[in-house]
């Protein structure tokens with residue numbers, strides 16, 4: 001509770017994405033993790049995990065702004081451009097430096113997976129951008145690794161949360177893996 005009020009006060013009641021005042025009513029607040037929670041799930045670095053869950057990484061924003069932010073990964077440049085005072089930026093910069101390796105690792109897995117899928121969602125085939133897609137495990141019983149990763153559009157990612165959808169998805173994603181592997185083999189042969 002007070003965690004959220006802290007976050008609200010840290011930016012003086014201003015949304016750090018658009019710079020406009022936030023609603024007074026807490027029910028209309030949207031909570032944003034500056035370093036995305038997705039990285040919390042993928043990193044094996046304990047300190048990074050703690051920092052991603054820390055209060056300093058928590059911000060109150062407009063729901064609309066949170067949605068439009070997609071899952072763009074933070075950069076030092078992005079920190080310099082947020083609507084917050086220098087003290088907040090300095091704290092975020094320090095936090096970012098400590099989790100940067102985890103962010104870079106996540107980014108690299110995502111870029112590779114993304115390219116393997118020809119920039120399309122592994123489930124529905126819709127064209128994706130790196131910023132409007134999320135990395136997810138193909139098989140939830142296996143570890144988070146590049147081999148067990150698929151890139152999904154926001155819609156499919158939300159649906160992936162429901163177990164009824166999961167089997168269908170997993171099959172498709174595995175199919176994708178097989179296809180891309182045989183493609184890779186075929187390319188090798190040509191060389």
Ligand SMILES: [Zn+2]
Nearest residue numbers: 015018062065
């Ligand atoms: Zn906003």
Ligand SMILES: [Zn+2]
Nearest residue numbers: 121124153156
């Ligand atoms: Zn999709």
